[in-house]
Amino acid sequence: MTTTSALPGSHPAESPTLDPHDLPAALERLRSVADDLAVAVDRVIQGKDETVRLALTVLFSEGHLLVEDVPGVGKTMLAKSLARAIDGSVRRIQFTPDLLPSDVTGSSIWNQERATFEFRPGAVFANVVIGDEINRASPKTQSALLECMEEGQVTVDGTTWQLDRPFIVFATQNPVEMDGTYPLPEAQRDRFAARISMGYPSVDAELTMLSEHGVTDPLDAVTPVVDVAEVRALSRAVRSVHAAEALKQYVVDLVRRTRSHPDLRLGASPRAALHLLRTARSRAALEGRDHVLPDDVQALAVPVVAHRLLLTADALLAGRDGADVVTDVLRTTALPSPR
Known part of the structure; x- marks a missing residue:
């Protein structure tokens, strides 16, 4: 016991x-x-x-x-x-x-x-x-x-x-x-x-x-x-620090898109989404805000997510890295709509 x-x-x-x-x-x-x-x-x-x-x-x-x-x-x-x-x-x-x-x-x-x-x-x-x-x-x-x-x-x-x-x-x-x-x-x-x-x-x-x-x-x-x-x-x-439901959905969408990216054999885990939201809250707080913006998530996506990804052999041979993939995902994921 x-x-x-x-x-x-x-x-x-x-x-x-x-x-x-x-x-x-x-x-x-x-x-x-x-x-x-x-x-x-x-x-x-x-x-x-x-x-x-x-x-x-x-x-x-x-x-x-x-x-x-x-x-x-x-x-x-x-x-x-x-x-x-x-x-x-x-x-x-x-x-x-x-x-x-x-x-x-x-x-x-x-x-x-x-x-x-x-x-x-x-x-x-x-x-x-x-x-x-x-x-x-x-x-x-x-x-x-x-x-x-x-x-x-x-x-x-x-x-x-x-x-x-x-x-x-x-x-x-x-x-x-x-x-x-x-x-x-x-x-x-x-x-x-x-x-x-x-x-x-x-x-x-x-x-x-x-x-x-x-x-x-x-x-x-x-x-x-x-x-x-x-x-x-x-x-x-x-x-x-407040994070709107639409922003949480944005975080989930970003992480889930890595799991189907053709350059990856292992995408980001649910823990990555949790860490991305936590650090986005921290960034907002350090700037004096009581709420998280999509800018916070985008600024932290590469340092928080890229090191967790495993690239395919073809992607490695092409000189790609995790930061490149995260940048692709950020570019192709729709921003949360304001309410």
């Missing part, structure tokens, strides 16, 4: 949404906090405003973020600077081929004095988990994150342990064709709300990096902007 437990200090369950009368003030506070977080991260990652805003969108939608790019472009620095600005508990997992699933989730250790097994929490027991180079671990170890990311809990030896909220995984990975990497399984990729690519910095940003990062550690300049209790409260405000 599986039992459910909580570690000392974990946060009790709250009402999932805010009172409508409290929403305007909460959205105003959310916009202010997001601006402050963006400024804090910009001290470390210069010239990546759009990337930082997308990371904040995923944060307040209670999703997980996959940052993919070549080594040395600031993937881990982005995750560490955001984690420091949130002022929550932070754990970093350096994924390597010899990492074990128990290193991630925790394990039961025999206590000789008490003659009983005691649970020793693993690295996922934190508000912010930085999974560095996640695709360098074996698929077995990668799968240790599946339950954590989807259900916010860990099951070890028949006991289920609840993770504290907020719980966010910022995972980085190098392109899968590089040496010493394993491609992420489809089920793993599907649990990330969005995937972003850092890209190389501009000339000015790279010159600034050479001038500043060579003298001091830029993370030392990052101070907490918000605490985890307020992140939790602001995430409740995001869940309260």
Whole structure:
């Protein structure tokens, strides 16, 4: 029989949404906090405003973020600077081929004095988990994150342990064709709300990096902007942002069209639709709106949906990728009609 437990200090369950009368003030506070977080991260990652805003969108939608790019472009620095600005508990997992699933989730250790097994929490027991180079671990170890990311809990030896909220995984990975990497399984990729690519910095940003990062550690300049209790409260405000039925139908239409696209052998899952609506609510809230627009969905469709798609061999040979397919679907799907 599986039992459910909580570690000392974990946060009790709250009402999932805010009172409508409290929403305007909460959205105003959310916009202010997001601006402050963006400024804090910009001290470390210069010239990546759009990337930082997308990371904040995923944060307040209670999703997980996959940052993919070549080594040395600031993937881990982005995750560490955001984690420091949130002022929550932070754990970093350096994924390597010899990492074990128990290193991630925790394990039961025999206590000789008490003659009983005691649970020793693993690295996922934190508000912010930085999974560095996640695709360098074996698929077995990668799968240790599946339950954590989807259900916010860990099951070890028949006991289920609840993770504290907020719980966010910022995972980085190098392109899968590089040496010493394993491609992420489809089920793993599907649990990330969005995937972003850092890209190389501009000339000015790279010159600034050479001038500043060579003298001091830029993370030392990052101070907490918000605490985890307020992140939790602001995430409740995001869940309260209104999405019309016609807009929800638009999200479903977009996702369903990927399942019949001729360039795909695997389309987007129902979880993709859920993540697309959640992040669209977050984007609307970060812009100070209490309702979602089709523009929010369109702006997030590629980072939220593209990484979940599996292309056919012919499409790959033709140089197509998931972003191309999502762009096709956006172009051919009718917008929701205003009422």
